[in-house]
Every structure is written in structure tokens, then in C-alpha cells.
Amino acid sequence: MSVAYDVLNDDDTYHHGNLRDELIAAAVDVIGREGVAALSLRALARDLDVSHSAPTRHFKNKADLLxxxxxxxxxxxxxxxxxxxxxxxxxxxxxxxxxxxxxxxxxxxxxxxxxxxxxxxxxxxxxxxxxxxxxxxxxxxxxxxxxxxxxxxxxxxxxxxxxxxxxxxxxxxxxxxxxxxxxxxxxxxxxxxxxxxxxxxxxxxxx
Amino acid sequence: MSVAYDVLNDDDTYHHGNLRDELIAAAVDVIGREGVAALSLRALARDLDVSHSAPTRHFKNKADLLxxxxxxxxxxxxxxxxxxxxxxxxxxxxxxxxxxxxxxxxxxxxxxxxxxxxxxxxxxxxxxxxxxxxxxxxxxxxxxxxxxxxxxxxxxxxxxxxxxxxxxxxxxxxxxxxxxxxxxxxxxxxxxxxxxxxxxxxxxxxx
DNA sequence: AGTTAATGTGGATACTGACAACATGCTATG
DNA sequence: CATAGCATGTTGTCAGTATCCACATTAACT
CATH class of the missing domain: 1.10.357.10 (Tetracycline Repressor, domain 2)
Structure with missing residues (x-):
């Protein structure tokens, strides 16, 4: 890590580790609460503290996730x-x-x-x-x-x-x-x- | 009309006349062909040769149209x-x-x-x-x-x-x-x- | 150690929904 | 007939989003 005093999240790894499964879990959660229409890849990425285009690696697009x-x-x-x-x-x-x-x-x-x-x-x-x-x-x-x-x-x-x-x-x-x-x-x-x-x-x- | 030679569309009125019903008809058509997810107010407006926010007068938002x-x-x-x-x-x-x-x-x-x-x-x-x-x-x-x-x-x-x-x-x-x-x-x-x-x-x- | 594939980042572009301010045409009322 | 009010449509704008791209970091394998 280039920043020396990374105190707040020292177990923070560059790789998420289990993004694919967590994306699915988070998506199912959102759908259960707000419906399919409310699903947003960017919002999912935010929830999982991951960049807005990280999901692309696992799902080509929203239809692919669904x-x-x-x-x-x-x-x-x-x-x-x-x-x-x-x-x-x-x-x-x-x-x-x-x-x-x-x-x-x-x-x-x-x-x-x-x-x-x-x-x-x-x-x-x-x-x-x-x-x-x-x-x-x-x-x-x-x-x-x-x-x-x-x-x-x-x-x-x-x-x-x-x-x-x-x-x-x-x-x-x-x-x-x-x-x-x-x-x-x-x-x-x-x-x-x-x-x-x-x-x-x-x-x-x-x- | 301020433009004197309005040759191409002489029956063109500023008001569409029946926008609400045609919006619904066009929307149903799109849904039948491509599904609810493919519905877009702006695309509907384009299809009906109307400005992108004309539908707002008839339907507050997309959910309202549906x-x-x-x-x-x-x-x-x-x-x-x-x-x-x-x-x-x-x-x-x-x-x-x-x-x-x-x-x-x-x-x-x-x-x-x-x-x-x-x-x-x-x-x-x-x-x-x-x-x-x-x-x-x-x-x-x-x-x-x-x-x-x-x-x-x-x-x-x-x-x-x-x-x-x-x-x-x-x-x-x-x-x-x-x-x-x-x-x-x-x-x-x-x-x-x-x-x-x-x-x-x-x-x-x-x- | 060095190469390579997998995974994540940041930026750019285009589309969309929603809102606000303005323009136009219809209609009712004096 | 004038004019005020209203319904309708237009242009301009903004934030949120999907999707693509170039690049950075990590893991895995030789």
C-alpha cells in the first residue's frame, strides 16, 4: 500500500475475494425489498465498497447478473x-x-x-x-x-x-x-x- | 406559424391533440415487442415526434404511465x-x-x-x-x-x-x-x- | 523471479428520468 | 372582441446509470 498509515482498514485487500457471490446476495436483498426495477449495478458496487465497474468482471451487464x-x-x-x-x-x-x-x-x-x-x-x-x-x-x-x-x-x-x-x-x-x-x-x-x-x-x- | 413556407407538414399543429392515448398505445406496443424493461419515456416521445418531456404533462413519471x-x-x-x-x-x-x-x-x-x-x-x-x-x-x-x-x-x-x-x-x-x-x-x-x-x-x- | 490471467480502478460517453422556465394555442368570460 | 387562465408542448439542465476502455494490482503458475 502506498499510504503508510492505513489505520482505518488494515485488512483491506485490493481484491474483494468473493465479489461474485456477494453481488448476487446483495442483489437478491435489494430485489426482495424494492423489486427488480430498483436494481442498480452502481448501487450494488457502492454497497460492497467496490468501484462502479468492478461488477463488470463477473457479470457482463445487468441482464447477465439477473x-x-x-x-x-x-x-x-x-x-x-x-x-x-x-x-x-x-x-x-x-x-x-x-x-x-x-x-x-x-x-x-x-x-x-x-x-x-x-x-x-x-x-x-x-x-x-x-x-x-x-x-x-x-x-x-x-x-x-x-x-x-x-x-x-x-x-x-x-x-x-x-x-x-x-x-x-x-x-x-x-x-x-x-x-x-x-x-x-x-x-x-x-x-x-x-x-x-x-x-x-x-x-x-x-x- | 412564424415560418411562412411550412410545406413539409402543413397539418402539423403545435399541440399533438391526442398525446395521452397515443403514448399508451405506443407504450403497449413497445412492451409487447420488447418488454416492460425496454420502455423509455424519451423513446416514446421520439416515436411520436414530440419533445422529450411532453409526456410529463400526461404522466408524472414512468410509474404513472404504467x-x-x-x-x-x-x-x-x-x-x-x-x-x-x-x-x-x-x-x-x-x-x-x-x-x-x-x-x-x-x-x-x-x-x-x-x-x-x-x-x-x-x-x-x-x-x-x-x-x-x-x-x-x-x-x-x-x-x-x-x-x-x-x-x-x-x-x-x-x-x-x-x-x-x-x-x-x-x-x-x-x-x-x-x-x-x-x-x-x-x-x-x-x-x-x-x-x-x-x-x-x-x-x-x-x- | 517472471509471465500471465484474473480482478479491481478511474475516466469517458451516451442514455435516461426528472425538474424548471418558457412558449403556444384553446376557451371562457367580460 | 379582447384578454386572462389553463392545458399542452418545448428547450435547457442535472443527476443517476450502463457500458466501454485503458490502466493498476494481485494471484497463480512455471
């Missing part, structure tokens, strides 16, 4: 719901219900990430990774659906439609449950009750 | 689905199904408007009008639901949950059917088929 967040989010969502399926035991119907519930809960519990992956301006720039994760999601889900169909009240419904209906319900629930307009408009909206009701209706058990 | 679009969109959505209900005849179950279908179709047919009303950054600034429209929507829908419950396979399901499930399905279908990631990932996705299937499952008829 893409990275979207990728991590999709992976997290996938593992969370697949894990929940395995934890639910061997009964296929129960497993499927657990997956749907977990996926909805993930969206509610990860508002910021959910907002990112549901943002058309972000998903427009989705790369191959994201599509592979979604393909894997389809594999896992359709397997669970096929296993559960025998116990369902709608055994003849095509798998693709059941899958799509599940995705639609998950995404829609995420939208409605996190949208201030709906939350303020609707009568006494309890997320868990709604999720249970929707899962019951999506995958009704015979007994 | 709010106005959202209001019009919600009203249009409401009237479209309510009208479809009345056109469907007297059978309550058929009426409800027609409303759900029309609402989903509205979203698919009005991608740009749907994208606006589903954008959290926009709905965060929603005014009282929007909430009143949604309240009216709830009134209309719950009336239809109550009428249809006797014919449904789930007569005991609470009205609020049926309504919420309908909203969730509509919003979710809009998200999935317009999201490039899902459209490219999913196997042969036909919007009309999916809508029919989901409505059938949402409001099953006895016969």
Missing part, C-alpha cells in the same frame, strides 16, 4: 421440491402432493428469487442451463404423476396436462400470494390454507 | 370476462366456465397488458381504482361460483378458495403461456387445449 440469479434460483427450486418428494415416502400420490406443496412454498419463502424467475424481461435471456433444469423438473414431475395417477380421481388425464396444471398453479400462486394488489384486495388470505386447498384439488386422494 | 396502463387493462379484463359470462346463457356452471376461459384467453390475447398487470414493480404502485376493479371482479365471480356450486363436483368447497384457485390458474396460465422459457421447454404447448383442460378440471360438470 440471468445468474435466475439459474441459481431454478436449481434451488428444483432440488427443494424433488427433495420434498423423496422425503414424503413411497406413496406416489403423497409424494406428488408433497412436491407441489414444496414448490409453492419455495416461491412464497423466496419472494425475491421467485420474482426474478417469473420476470419476462429476465427469462427472455434464459440460457441453456435454465432450460435443462426445467427439463429435469419435467422428468421428475411426470414420473411422480404417472405413479400417482392410479390413486387419483382423474386417472385418464394426460400427464402433460397434469404437469402443466401443476406448474400453472405454482406460478400463479406465487404471483397472487406476493402481489400487493391481490393481498390487499382479497379477504383474509392465508398462504398455507390456500396452498393446501389447491393441492387437495389438484391431486385429490380417493379416501 | 399505472394508467394497468388501470385500463384491469377494466378491460373485467368487462371481457363478465361479458363472456352473460353471453354464456343461464346455466350457472356454464357461465362460470365461460368466465374462466375468457379471462385466460384475455391474458393470452393481450400479452403486453397481461405482462403489465402481473409486474410486481407496477402493481406495487396500484391506486384505488385498480383495487375497486378487483373488488368488483370478486363480486361477479363469487356470484357465479355460488350459482354453480350445486352443479359442481365439489359443492362444499369454500367460495373464497374456488375464487382464489380460479385467479391463481388464470394468472399462472398467463405467466406460463407467455414465458419463453416454458414455451420452449414444454412439449407441444397448445394454449387453447391447456385452457380447456384446466377449466374442465377447475369446474368439472357432473354429466
Amino acid at each position: 440471468s445468474a440469479i435466475m439459474e441459481e434460483a431454478y436449481e434451488d427450486m428444483l432440488t427443494t421440491t424433488v427433495d420434498a418428494g423423496y422425503l414424503a415416502g413411497d406413496n406416489p400420490a403423497h409424494r406428488l402432493r408433497a412436491m407441489a406443496r414444496a414448490c409453492m412454498r419455495w416461491h412464497v419463502d423466496n419472494r425475491a428469487l421467485s420474482e426474478v424467475i417469473r420476470n419476462p424481461d429476465v427469462s427472455r435471456t434464459a440460457g441453456r442451463n435454465v432450460k435443462e433444469v426445467l427439463a429435469a423438473f419435467y422428468i421428475h414431475s411426470s414420473r411422480a404423476i404417472l405413479g400417482a395417477q392410479g390413486q387419483s380421481r382423474n386417472p385418464d388425464r394426460p400427464v402433460e396436462f397434469v404437469y402443466l396444471n401443476m406448474i400453472v398453479s405454482v406460478v400463479g400462486a406465487a404471483s397472487v400470494l406476493t402481489d400487493p394488489v391481490y393481498v390487499e384486495t382479497l379477504p383474509a388470505l392465508d398462504a398455507d390454507e390456500l396452498i393446501d386447498d389447491m393441492v387437495d384439488h389438484l391431486f385429490p386422494l380417493k379416501d | 399505472s394508467a396502463i394497468m388501470e385500463e387493462a384491469y377494466e378491460d379484463m373485467l368487462t371481457t370476462t363478465v361479458d363472456a359470462g352473460y353471453l354464456a346463457g343461464d346455466n350457472p356452471a356454464h357461465r362460470l366456465r365461460a368466465m374462466a376461459r375468457a379471462c385466460m384467453r384475455w391474458h393470452v390475447d393481450n400479452r403486453a397488458l397481461s405482462e403489465v398487470i402481473r409486474n410486481p414493480d407496477v402493481s406495487r404502485t396500484a391506486g384505488r381504482n385498480v383495487k375497486e376493479v378487483l373488488a368488483a371482479f370478486y363480486i361477479h365471480s363469487s356470484r357465479a361460483i355460488l350459482g354453480a356450486q350445486g352443479q359442481s363436483r365439489n359443492p362444499d368447497r369454500p367460495v373464497e378458495f374456488v375464487y382464489l384457485n380460479m385467479i391463481v390458474s388464470v394468472v399462472g396460465a398467463a405467466s406460463v403461456l407467455t414465458d419463453p422459457v416454458y414455451v420452449e421447454t414444454l412439449p407441444a404447448l397448445d394454449a387453447d387445449e391447456l385452457i380447456d383442460d384446466m377449466v374442465d378440471h377447475l369446474f368439472p360438470l357432473k354429466d
Whole structure:
């Protein structure tokens, strides 16, 4: 260091050390509090005490940062719901219900990430990774659906439609449950009750 | 006009005449092609051959413009689905199904408007009008639901949950059917088929 | 030690949103 | 018909931002 008396921050290194991950974390924080539109690369750099163009080394531009967040989010969502399926035991119907519930809960519990992956301006720039994760999601889900169909009240419904209906319900629930307009408009909206009701209706058990 | 030979544009008036509506139309056009993020007040002004701050007279800022679009969109959505209900005849179950279908179709047919009303950054600034429209929507829908419950396979399901499930399905279908990631990932996705299937499952008829 | 790639800095440019002061045309009222 | 008031549009300006570039510092590897 050229300055001899660097007393105030002696552990200050030129390299930040973990800028990429901290950028993502800070971005998710901002998005959760103020929304995607309020995201600013310069503001992020300021928060992390780093020059205004340091983020460029890790993310080509803002869309690139959001893409990275979207990728991590999709992976997290996938593992969370697949894990929940395995934890639910061997009964296929129960497993499927657990997956749907977990996926909805993930969206509610990860508002910021959910907002990112549901943002058309972000998903427009989705790369191959994201599509592979979604393909894997389809594999896992359709397997669970096929296993559960025998116990369902709608055994003849095509798998693709059941899958799509599940995705639609998950995404829609995420939208409605996190949208201030709906939350303020609707009568006494309890997320868990709604999720249970929707899962019951999506995958009704015979007994 | 101070310039005597104003040959090129003799019908050019100082006042644009209909700037507000054309701003909205141009904005919806841009959003439909490039998304909400690509919207720029200055670009809109350029497109309409108007000074860069002329839009300020009609919309205090960008959020204000988007709010106005959202209001019009919600009203249009409401009237479209309510009208479809009345056109469907007297059978309550058929009426409800027609409303759900029309609402989903509205979203698919009005991608740009749907994208606006589903954008959290926009709905965060929603005014009282929007909430009143949604309240009216709830009134209309719950009336239809109550009428249809006797014919449904789930007569005991609470009205609020049926309504919420309908909203969730509509919003979710809009998200999935317009999201490039899902459209490219999913196997042969036909919007009309999916809508029919989901409505059938949402409001099953006895016969 | 010396080379090289990765990472961070500072400056320059262009675009954007927002504001303020001014210009213009419409309209109502005397 | 004059003129005052108002709605609308214009020009000028400023701060914040994204993005690109040349350069500095560090780490890693030979």
C-alpha cells in the first residue's frame, strides 16, 4: 500500500475475494425489498465498497447478473421440491402432493428469487442451463404423476396436462400470494390454507 | 406559424391533440415487442415526434404511465370476462366456465397488458381504482361460483378458495403461456387445449 | 523471479428520468 | 372582441446509470 498509515482498514485487500457471490446476495436483498426495477449495478458496487465497474468482471451487464440469479434460483427450486418428494415416502400420490406443496412454498419463502424467475424481461435471456433444469423438473414431475395417477380421481388425464396444471398453479400462486394488489384486495388470505386447498384439488386422494 | 413556407407538414399543429392515448398505445406496443424493461419515456416521445418531456404533462413519471396502463387493462379484463359470462346463457356452471376461459384467453390475447398487470414493480404502485376493479371482479365471480356450486363436483368447497384457485390458474396460465422459457421447454404447448383442460378440471360438470 | 490471467480502478460517453422556465394555442368570460 | 387562465408542448439542465476502455494490482503458475 502506498499510504503508510492505513489505520482505518488494515485488512483491506485490493481484491474483494468473493465479489461474485456477494453481488448476487446483495442483489437478491435489494430485489426482495424494492423489486427488480430498483436494481442498480452502481448501487450494488457502492454497497460492497467496490468501484462502479468492478461488477463488470463477473457479470457482463445487468441482464447477465439477473440471468445468474435466475439459474441459481431454478436449481434451488428444483432440488427443494424433488427433495420434498423423496422425503414424503413411497406413496406416489403423497409424494406428488408433497412436491407441489414444496414448490409453492419455495416461491412464497423466496419472494425475491421467485420474482426474478417469473420476470419476462429476465427469462427472455434464459440460457441453456435454465432450460435443462426445467427439463429435469419435467422428468421428475411426470414420473411422480404417472405413479400417482392410479390413486387419483382423474386417472385418464394426460400427464402433460397434469404437469402443466401443476406448474400453472405454482406460478400463479406465487404471483397472487406476493402481489400487493391481490393481498390487499382479497379477504383474509392465508398462504398455507390456500396452498393446501389447491393441492387437495389438484391431486385429490380417493379416501 | 412564424415560418411562412411550412410545406413539409402543413397539418402539423403545435399541440399533438391526442398525446395521452397515443403514448399508451405506443407504450403497449413497445412492451409487447420488447418488454416492460425496454420502455423509455424519451423513446416514446421520439416515436411520436414530440419533445422529450411532453409526456410529463400526461404522466408524472414512468410509474404513472404504467399505472394508467394497468388501470385500463384491469377494466378491460373485467368487462371481457363478465361479458363472456352473460353471453354464456343461464346455466350457472356454464357461465362460470365461460368466465374462466375468457379471462385466460384475455391474458393470452393481450400479452403486453397481461405482462403489465402481473409486474410486481407496477402493481406495487396500484391506486384505488385498480383495487375497486378487483373488488368488483370478486363480486361477479363469487356470484357465479355460488350459482354453480350445486352443479359442481365439489359443492362444499369454500367460495373464497374456488375464487382464489380460479385467479391463481388464470394468472399462472398467463405467466406460463407467455414465458419463453416454458414455451420452449414444454412439449407441444397448445394454449387453447391447456385452457380447456384446466377449466374442465377447475369446474368439472357432473354429466 | 517472471509471465500471465484474473480482478479491481478511474475516466469517458451516451442514455435516461426528472425538474424548471418558457412558449403556444384553446376557451371562457367580460 | 379582447384578454386572462389553463392545458399542452418545448428547450435547457442535472443527476443517476450502463457500458466501454485503458490502466493498476494481485494471484497463480512455471
